[in-house]
Amino acid sequence: MLAALLLLAPLRLPAEAPGRGFGLAAACFGCHGTDGVSRGAIPSLAGRSERFLLLALGEYRSGASSGTVMNRIARGYSDEELALLAAWFAGRRE
Amino acid sequence: MRLTRRGFVGAAALAGFAALSRRLPAAPPARVLVVGGGYAGACCAKYLQRLDPALAVTLLTRPDPYYTCPFSNLLLAGRLGLDELEQRHDALAHAGIEVRYGEAIAVDPVAKRVQLDDGSALVADRLVLAPGVEFAFDALPGYDAAAAAILPHAWEAGAQTVLLRRQLEALPDGGTVLISVPPEPYRCPPGPYERASLIAWWLRRARPRAKLLILDAKDRFSKQALFREGWQALYGQQLEWVPGSDGGRIERVEAATRTLHAGFGFGPYRGDVVNVIPPQRAPKLLREAGLTDASGWCPVSPLAFESSRHPGVHVLGDAADAAPMPKSAYSATSQARAVAAAIVAQLRGEVPAAPVYLNTCYSLLAPDYGISIAAVYRVADGRLTAVPEAGGTSPLAADAAFRAREAVFAAGTWTSLNADAFG
Numbered sequence: 481m482l483a484a485l486l487l488l489a490p491l492r493l494p495a496e497a498p499g500r501g502f503g504l505a506a507a508c509f510g511c512h513g514t515d516g517v518s519r520g521a522i523p524s525l526a527g528r529s530e531r532f533l534l535l536a537l538g539e540y541r542s543g544a545s546s547g548t549v550m551n552r553i554a555r556g557y558s559d560e561e562l563a564l565l566a567a568w569f570a571g572r573r574e
Numbered sequence: 575m576r577l578t579r580r581g582f583v584g585a586a587a588l589a590g591f592a593a594l595s596r597r598l599p600a601a602p603p604a605r606v607l608v609v610g611g612g613y614a615g616a617c618c619a620k621y622l623q624r625l626d627p628a629l630a631v632t633l634l635t636r637p638d639p640y641y642t643c644p645f646s647n648l649l650l651a652g653r654l655g656l657d658e659l660e661q662r663h664d665a666l667a668h669a670g671i672e673v674r675y676g677e678a679i680a681v682d683p684v685a686k687r688v689q690l691d692d693g694s695a696l697v698a699d700r701l702v703l704a705p706g707v708e709f710a711f712d713a714l715p716g717y718d719a720a721a722a723a724i725l726p727h728a729w730e731a732g733a734q735t736v737l738l739r740r741q742l743e744a745l746p747d748g749g750t751v752l753i754s755v756p757p758e759p760y761r762c763p764p765g766p767y768e769r770a771s772l773i774a775w776w777l778r779r780a781r782p783r784a785k786l787l788i789l790d791a792k793d794r795f796s797k798q799a800l801f802r803e804g805w806q807a808l809y810g811q812q813l814e815w816v817p818g819s820d821g822g823r824i825e826r827v828e829a830a831t832r833t834l835h836a837g838f839g840f841g842p843y844r845g846d847v848v849n850v851i852p853p854q855r856a857p858k859l860l861r862e863a864g865l866t867d868a869s870g871w872c873p874v875s876p877l878a879f880e881s882s883r884h885p886g887v888h889v890l891g892d893a894a895d896a897a898p899m900p901k902s903a904y905s906a907t908s909q910a911r912a913v914a915a916a917i918v919a920q921l922r923g924e925v926p927a928a929p930v931y932l933n934t935c936y937s938l939l940a941p942d943y944g945i946s947i948a949a950v951y952r953v954a955d956g957r958l959t960a961v962p963e964a965g966g967t968s969p970l971a972a973d974a975a976f977r978a979r980e981a982v983f984a985a986g987t988w989t990s991l992n993a994d995a996f997g
Contacts, residue, residue, distance in 0.1 A: 498625050498915035500927045506621075506911035507932035507950075510904050511983070513990045514997070520989030521982045548968065548980050549934055549948050556930075556950030556964030 501568035504561055508569075511549075516569045527574030533566035603630045604921045607698035609678050609688060609859075611635025611663055613642075614704035614891025614906035617995040619671050621914030622702075629918070632672040632696060634688065638662045640996075641731035643762065644903050645988050649735050650728070650742065651772040652780075653941055659731055661996040678705070681863040683884035700917055703865070703872075704891040704906070706730075707761050708857040710870075714756075716827035717850050724829045725848040728769075729761065741847045742773065748783040752845035754824045754834055756853040757791040759871070761892050761901045764796040764947070766851055767815075768937040771805065774813040775940045788815045789834060789843060790822040796900070797937060797947050797967050804939035804977075824850075856893040871895035876958035878916035878926060879909055888913050898960050899951055904987070905933045907995055928953060936984030944980030 505516065508525065512518050516525035525533065539545035541554035541562070557565070606629055608619040619633040639660040648654040667673040674696070680689040687697045709727060711718040717725070728738040745751065751773060755766040770788050777784045786809075794817075795801070805813050816822035821840025827850060828835065834843045834850070855861075855870035865872045865881050872889040873882040879894055881887040890896075890913055891906040899905045908931045916926035931951040936944050949965035951958055968980060 498918060498927070502625075503912065503915055503927040504930055506915065507908050507930050509911065509990070509994050510907050510932060511934060511987045511990055514994045518986065518990055519993050519997075521986030522990055548976065548983060549946050552948045552964060552966050553932065553934070553950060554964075556952075556961040561930075 501564050504557075504565050505568040508565070515572045517572070517574065524574060525569040526572035528570060530566045530570035533569055534562060537562045537566060603628045604700070605630040605632070605698040606700045606702060606917060607686070607688060607696050608633045608702040608704065609681070610704035610706060610891065611640055611673075612704060612706050612891065612906070613903040613991065613995045614706075614910050615702065616640075616661075616663065616666060617907040617910035618702050618704065618890065618914050620666055620669065620995065621911050622917060623666075623669055623671050625914055625918045626921070627670060629921070630672070631670075632674060632698065633663065633666060634674045634676060634678055634690070634696065635663055636677060637675045638664075641735070642903070642988070642992065643729070643731045643765070644991065645985075646728070646731040646735045647765070647769045647772045648938070648941070649731075650739050650769060651776040651941070652739070652743075653772075656732070656736055659735075661992060663996065665997050678859055681859055681865075681887075683863050683865060683881070683887045686886060699886070700921070701887045702913065702917070703860060703887065703889045703893065704910075705857045705859055705893055707854040707892045707901070710853040710855050713853040714824065714827060714850070716829060717852055721827060721829035722850070722852075725827065725832065725850045727851055728849060729765075729851050729854075738847070738849055742776070745777075745781055745784060745847050747781045749781065749785075749846035750844070751777070751784065751786045751847045752832075752834060752843055752849065753786070753788050754827075754848070754850045755788060755790040755792065755795075755822075756851055757818075759897070759901060760851065760854045762935075763900050763902075764801075764935055764937045766790075767795060767797070767801045768939070769849070770813060770815075771801070771808070771937070771939040772941075774805070774809040778809060778812060782812075784812070786813045787843065787845075788813070788822070789824055789836070790816060791818045791824070792822075793817045793819050796935075797945055799970055800945045800967055801937070801939065803970055804943060804945070808940055808943070854892075856889075860889065860893055865889060867895070869895055876953045876956070877929060878920065879913045888917065896958060898949075899931060899933055899958060900935065902933060902935050903991055903995075904935060905931070907991055908932050910995075931958070934987065936980060936987060938981055938984060939977075940981075942981050943974075943977040944982070944984045945977070946980055946983070 540550040677691040826835040892901040912929040919926040
């Protein structure tokens, strides 16, 4: 019976719905490129280690590191969101 | 395996079902039609297709090439060629988006039907409308499409940008350049001031006795303190900004004599090169579809930029009333990615994740002198709101290295935006 149901189901299963991680990360693509892969002067984020990304974002937010625009942007995100962002970009291929 | 009679019948029935399910198509994929091939439309089509490859995504755009407004001010300074602003939609077509080249002439927001100028029509389950702005050629007396052929607006990159550059090249030393800036809202709030800066940069080198006057309808503008600090240092008396209350607000244009008339006895101003940036509004296509309100722009919900007038119709980019987000290419792509994710979620009957939008706008005061403004936007109490703790402009009194770094980042951001929307 299970086999029959599987056969009747649409052949293509829907891809995973875009979640919170994508929603947060997508805002960063404007500078850092699609999926965090930059082809220009802005650093790529894809494939950097989660620990590095979280540290960098935290330091931009606190002001411990001074960038140009990143200090102003990082202040708009919570701890939990910075963790989601770091995990999302760390999970992409460079 | 030993087949019993009953098992054999079952297996045969299964095979029959399998054959049937192969012949009968599964539920047809949802159709999303995106109108407008600029940053907002191209980017939204790209992410709709990426997030759900089973969607039937059609992008209706004007014939290629598309020229980017971002960085077109560098062409006016003689630093870029038109070909460097060129974008095409081939990569999106290769990615599986049906790209149609043509012009939409009518939208039925209930039937989700778009009429094209070649007599054909496109129908979809969802519409995403991103047609940009329309120049209000009836709002500033004397400035219509014919006047724009003499006094270019160059607020849509391409032939107009080249025309303005040619006029600048013909400017005599000691001549005057006028730039007229409209009231807000208009596309790219800091754009007129970047333009003035880069033209002044060129004048300083090529026409050192020429003067540039910005005639502004407003009394303040985006990144004002940073622009004025930079202008003072870079261009001195060669560039002058005239605020609206001090004679900057233009009330009438006389194209034949290249004259701008201001009220209250100010002016008139005569220029050798006159750049009129006209007042703007959402295009007629959207007004006639009943998608605009009294402001002239399209009211939308901040969650998925869905029209407040017609469900299932999303308006994004410059045509939407997305205040406090500025009308910028950066805002447009931020909206486009979030709207694509929201549409994909909605079509699956899911609730979209709460959106976070971002804007970062760089302006060049010289090719190696950049400044920026940024903001993070969220939905609070049903309204799009800039997060108060975040955002803001580059610092005043920064050193040359900081300004140079932001000029490099300006170019990097432009590269990323282009690759993200059109690549």
